[in-house]
Amino acid sequence: MRESRSISMLAELLELERQARVQEKSAYRENSPEAYQNAGESWQIAGESYAEHLQRSKAGYAFSHSAKMALYAGNVEQGAERYSIAGLMYALAEEWDNSATMWLMSANQFEKAHLLPNAADARITAALILTDCERFEDAAKAHLAASKILQLLERYTQAADEYLKAGRLYEKLEQWKAAEQAFKSAAEQYERDHYHHKASKLYGLAAKMSYRTISPVKPPETKPAPPISSPKTIETTQTYYPPSKAPSGYGFPALWRYMQEHIYPITASAVIVLLFFMLPLTINWFHYFETSAEIEDTAANAPEAEVMPPAPLITDTNVSKHDAPSPVSPPIKRTQPQTNQTVDSDITTASKAPEREFLASAKRVTTEEQIIIPDEVDKSIPPRMPRKYQSRVYEPDDPRTIWYKQRVAAYEAILLRHPTDVAAHKELAIALCALAQPEKAEEHFLAALKFSPTDADIYYQRALCRVKCGHKQRAIEDLRIADQLAPNRLDVLLELGSIYATTDCPSLAIIVYKQALSAHPTSPELHKRLGSLYETQQKYNDALYHFQQARQLAPQDVTVHTALERVYRALGDQQNALAQQQIVQHLLEGTSQP
Amino acid sequence: MTKTQLLRKIHIFNTLSDYEIVLLAAITKKMTYPAEVTIFEENSQGNEFYIVVSGAVRISKIISELGEEALAIVREGEYFGEMALIDQSTRSATAIAHESSTLLTINRTDFKKLMYLNRNIGYKLLWGFFRTLSERVMETTDKYRGLSAMAGF
Numbered sequence: 001m002r003e004s005r006s007i008s009m010l011a012e013l014l015e016l017e018r019q020a021r022v023q024e025k026s027a028y029r030e031n032s033p034e035a036y037q038n039a040g041e042s043w044q045i046a047g048e049s050y051a052e053h054l055q056r057s058k059a060g061y062a063f064s065h066s067a068k069m070a071l072y073a074g075n076v077e078q079g080a081e082r083y084s085i086a087g088l089m090y091a092l093a094e095e096w097d098n099s100a101t102m103w104l105m106s107a108n109q110f111e112k113a114h115l116l117p118n119a120a121d122a123r124i125t126a127a128l129i130l131t132d133c134e135r136f137e138d139a140a141k142a143h144l145a146a147s148k149i150l151q152l153l154e155r156y157t158q159a160a161d162e163y164l165k166a167g168r169l170y171e172k173l174e175q176w177k178a179a180e181q182a183f184k185s186a187a188e189q190y191e192r193d194h195y196h197h198k199a200s201k202l203y204g205l206a207a208k209m210s211y212r213t214i215s216p217v218k219p220p221e222t223k224p225a226p227p228i229s230s231p232k233t234i235e236t237t238q239t240y241y242p243p244s245k246a247p248s249g250y251g252f253p254a255l256w257r258y259m260q261e262h263i264y265p266i267t268a269s270a271v272i273v274l275l276f277f278m279l280p281l282t283i284n285w286f287h288y289f290e291t292s293a294e295i296e297d298t299a300a301n302a303p304e305a306e307v308m309p310p311a312p313l314i315t316d317t318n319v320s321k322h323d324a325p326s327p328v329s330p331p332i333k334r335t336q337p338q339t340n341q342t343v344d345s346d347i348t349t350a351s352k353a354p355e356r357e358f359l360a361s362a363k364r365v366t367t368e369e370q371i372i373i374p375d376e377v378d379k380s381i382p383p384r385m386p387r388k389y390q391s392r393v394y395e396p397d398d399p400r401t402i403w404y405k406q407r408v409a410a411y412e413a414i415l416l417r418h419p420t421d422v423a424a425h426k427e428l429a430i431a432l433c434a435l436a437q438p439e440k441a442e443e444h445f446l447a448a449l450k451f452s453p454t455d456a457d458i459y460y461q462r463a464l465c466r467v468k469c470g471h472k473q474r475a476i477e478d479l480r481i482a483d484q485l486a487p488n489r490l491d492v493l494l495e496l497g498s499i500y501a502t503t504d505c506p507s508l509a510i511i512v513y514k515q516a517l518s519a520h521p522t523s524p525e526l527h528k529r530l531g532s533l534y535e536t537q538q539k540y541n542d543a544l545y546h547f548q549q550a551r552q553l554a555p556q557d558v559t560v561h562t563a564l565e566r567v568y569r570a571l572g573d574q575q576n577a578l579a580q581q582q583i584v585q586h587l588l589e590g591t592s593q594p
Numbered sequence: 595m596t597k598t599q600l601l602r603k604i605h606i607f608n609t610l611s612d613y614e615i616v617l618l619a620a621i622t623k624k625m626t627y628p629a630e631v632t633i634f635e636e637n638s639q640g641n642e643f644y645i646v647v648s649g650a651v652r653i654s655k656i657i658s659e660l661g662e663e664a665l666a667i668v669r670e671g672e673y674f675g676e677m678a679l680i681d682q683s684t685r686s687a688t689a690i691a692h693e694s695s696t697l698l699t700i701n702r703t704d705f706k707k708l709m710y711l712n713r714n715i716g717y718k719l720l721w722g723f724f725r726t727l728s729e730r731v732m733e734t735t736d737k738y739r740g741l742s743a744m745a746g747f
Contacts, residue, residue, distance in 0.1 A: 052623055081613065085620045091711055092621070092704055118613045125711045 009053060016046040017062065024069065033073045040069030044082070051089060060089035064102060071109065080109030084122055091129065100129040104142065111149070120149040124162065131169070140169035144182065151189065160189035164202065171209065180209035184507055203511050210508065211480055400434075407431040422452040426461060433465035441465050456486035463495060472499050488519035490526075497529060506533050524554035531563060540570045558587045597622055600647050600698060603671050606722040614715045621704040627691035636688045640678030642699045646670050649695025653687045667692055676723060679705050 020042035027035035047062030067082035087102030103126035110119035127142035147162035167182030187202035411428035414421060429444035445462040452458065463478035479496040482489065493516035500509035510533055517526045531546035544567045550560045561584045568577035597619040601607050607615065624647070627633060633644065636656060644651070651668045665687055668674045674689060679702050709716030 051620060081616050084613070084617060088617055088620050088708065088711065092707055115613075117611070121613070121712060121714060124713075128711065 013046070013049055013053065013055070013058075016042075016049050017058075020046045020062065020065065024065065027069065027072070036069045036073035037075070040066045040073060040075075040078075040082075043069060047082075047085070047089070056089045056093035057095055060086045060093060060095065060098060060102065063089055067105070067109075076109050076113040077115060080106045080113060080115065080118065080122075083109060084118075087122075087125065096129050096133045100126050100133065100135070100138075103129065107142075107145070116149050116153055120146045120153065120155075120158075123149065127162075127165070136169045136173050137175075140166040140173070140178070140182070143169065147185070147189070156189040156192040157195065160186045160193070160195075160198070160202075163189060167202075167205070167209075174212075176209045176212040180206045183209060184505070187507065200511075203507050207508055207511060210476070210505070404431045404434045408435065420451055422448050422455065422458075425451070426455075426458050429465070430461055433461075433468060438465060438469045454485055456482040456489065456492070459485065460489070460492050460495070463492075467495070467499065472503055475499055488516065490516060490520050490523060493519075494525065494529070501529070501533060506537060509533055522553055524550040524557065524560070527553065528557075528560060528563070531567070535563070535567060535570075538570075540567050543567050544571065556587060558584055561587065595647075597624070597698060600645070604645055604673060605671075606673065606676070606719070606726060609718045609722060610715065614712065614718070617708060617712060617715065618700075621708055622698045622700055625697045625699055627695050627697065629691055629694050631691045633689040633691060633697070634675070634685050636686065637684045640675060640683065640685045641702045642675060643673065643679045643702075643705070644675045644689070645673045645698040645700075647696040647698055650692040651695055651697070652690045652692040654690060655687050662688075676726065678702060680723060 020039065023035075023039040023042045027039040043062050043066035047059045047066055050056070050059035050062055063082050063086035067079045067086060070076075070082055071079035083102050083106035087099045087106060090096075090099035090102055103122050107119045107122035107126060110116070110122055123142050123146035127139045127146060130136075130139035130142060143162045143166035147159040147166065150156075150159035150162060163182050163186035167179045167186060170176075170179035170182055183202045183206040187199040187206065190196075190199040190202065408428060408431045411424045411431065414424045415428065418424065425444045425448035429441040429448065432438075432441035432444065442462070442465070445458060445465070448455070448458045449462075459478040459482035463475040463482065466472070466475040466478065476496065476499055479492055479499070482492045483496065486492070493512055497509040497512040497516070500506070500512060510530065513526050513530045513533070517523070517530070520526060527546040527550035531543045531550060534540070534543035534546065544564070547560055547564045547567060550557065551564060554560060561580045565577045565580035565584065568574070568580060598612075598615050601610075601615050601619055601622070607618065610618065622645075627649075633651060634640065634642075646668055648670055650670070651674065652664055653666045653668060653674060655663045655665060657663050668689075675685070677683065678685075679700065682702075709719065
């Protein structure tokens with residue numbers, strides 16, 4: 001009895017589907033909205049009947065046809081809704097790929113019908129399903145599309161959530177640039193709804209992604225050992241497994257399992273703990289022996305290293321090492337290679353005579369050589385505070401060009417005698433960079449880093465050189481390393497912030513400047529830069545705060561008063577703006593302030 | 595009357611948007627019960643939520659030696675068995691079609707999937723259920739107060 005009932009039911013369903021197909025065909029022939037509408041209704045009835053009898057896959061199929069017919073009939077909203085139902089039916093039938101497609105189609109139609117909340121919902125659902133299907137890239141795109149819609153709807157927190165999900169997926173896919181962008185957008189959306197704590201966290205994540213863009217995590221080179229018991233699982237290609245997903249057949253888990261099986265567990269734990277504590281020590285020893293051996297090898301290969309007297313190192317006498325040097329030959333100081341990586345500013349007068357002699361004997365260079373200055377160099381660097389340490393590219397007839405050429409000759413002479421002299425490599429690289437020879441400069445920076453890999457200043461100087469050549473990402477990489485080696489160095493952070501500010505990442509620049517401000521609270525320059533950034537973002541109250549701080553720290557700075565005047569005007573405070581204008585006039589005329 | 599129109603009338607779903615109602619309607623199933631047919635029995639496993647489209651349903655307790663004790667009559671537009679969507683407990687009473695009735699049912703598995711796919715629906719419906727539960731707790735408290743007062747006299 002039951003069987004015959006189910007057969008008749010099935011026959012009924014098939015009949016409904018057949019009728020719908022016939023109507024669809026006739027609708028194509030007629031090609032009129034009414035015919036399409038009727039065909040759509042027939043498919044709708046068939047779909048509902050299938051759904052009632054729990055035949056979800058067929059229901060999904062019927063609803064998708066119904067949606068298509070509705071669209072042909074010109075009813076976009078109905079079509080979108082039916083695509084959604086088809087998506088739901090396929091999801092209930094656990095046909096995830098079909099389901100995701102239906103949801104995406106639904107979202108597209110909702111967008112066409114300007115039903116943005118529904119479109120966002122459909123996209124989010126599609127993203128969810130795509131994630132479950134491990135189609136992470138598509139899922140990320142769906143999340144991004146949803147977040148853009150939510151942004152339009154001014155549902156900023158929800159938009160931020162979607163951006164965050166997209167960012168996570170891109171991070172999983174190791175698409176750092178996209179991840180950075182998504183996290184940054186998420187932070188911006190959270191900021192709009194005043195979730196500043198969340199926003200700051202996400203800016204941090206974006207910065208982390210930015211760092212990974214320039215130094216991506218590479219899989220280890222070592223080939224995993226094949227498991228002993230099962231030859232089927234031996235892999236022919238090298239595969240990188242993140243630590244959390246490492247298969248238990250090899251590596252540390254395998255060692256641990258082996259020890260647990262063969263050694264008494266407590267002994268195993270003790271051995272592991274011991275290894276854990278011994279590892280850093282072993283690495284340090286290894287590094288020490290390796291570095292010593294390299295230095296000895298290089299020194300042994302150096303020509304006349306033992307015969308010649310120690311070579312001098314050229315430095316400036318003033319605090320700023322490379323800024324505005326005088327055309328006169330700079331004084332010289334003797335240093336021991338490797339031992340003195342930092343350059344002292346105090347020069348003993350007694351050492352000057354032999355140094356001058358040395359310079360006189362150094363190769364003379366003429367000013368006739370043409371120096372090629374790349375067009376993009378100065379465009380990439382916005383006008384800002386004088387850089388203490390940054391070397392510049394000068395015109396051929398500039399006396400500083402002659403000075404830098406003399407330096408190059410001098411340092412080349414030093415390196416002939418002492419090829420391992422870190423300071424000489426660094427100074428030569430700086431001089432070469434100033435003379436627009438970045439390739440040669442890179443070589444000497446590399447040489448300097450080989451012998452002194454923890455010298456933050458080398459990284460910093462190389463970053464400056466790279467900025468000049470327009471390699472901003474590589475410069476960021478260097479500055480990040482410099483910041484790790486010498487945390488909170490003001491010039492490093494100023495440069496880093498400046499690069500971010502000029503590469504459309506003002507939010508990252510703000511993070512960097514705030515970090516610098518926590519270490520250097522009395523720096524007017526930091527306040528000025530933060531003020532300018534906030535002003536650009538039209539956050540005038542924040543800008544006002546920082547410019548006021550800068551005014552307190554540098555009351556004679558005309559640019560601060562000018563900026564304050566601008567901000568007051570933007571805030572509608574004409575009285576204070578006028579006062580600032582008067583102060584600027586007085587400062588320019590050299591009279592006392594009112 | 596379509597399923598969507600029926601669902602729109604139900605108090606618990608009044609926070610859902612039209613689109614959400616359409617999705618919810620897609621997972622409902624229409625059932626017809628002749629009068630005096632048992633829909634579910636006490637202590638049976640509950641998996642479905644029922645909405646009365648037409649007719650009436652009697653919710654009763656079967657007491658041994660005394661027979662059926664009617665607790666409530668659920669009429670058109672009202673619903674019962676909603677706890678089955680939230681937990682997996684057994685039915686606390688028996689439901690019998692008081693008249694020939696048409697019901698819409700929502701299966702727990704489908705409902706959970708829908709909530710997973712569309713978090714907004716899940717959020718709104720769970721709030722709806724909490725509101726219902728809160729109202730029922732208040733009703734029970736009132737009844738208890740009434741009983742306490744009567745016992746005092």
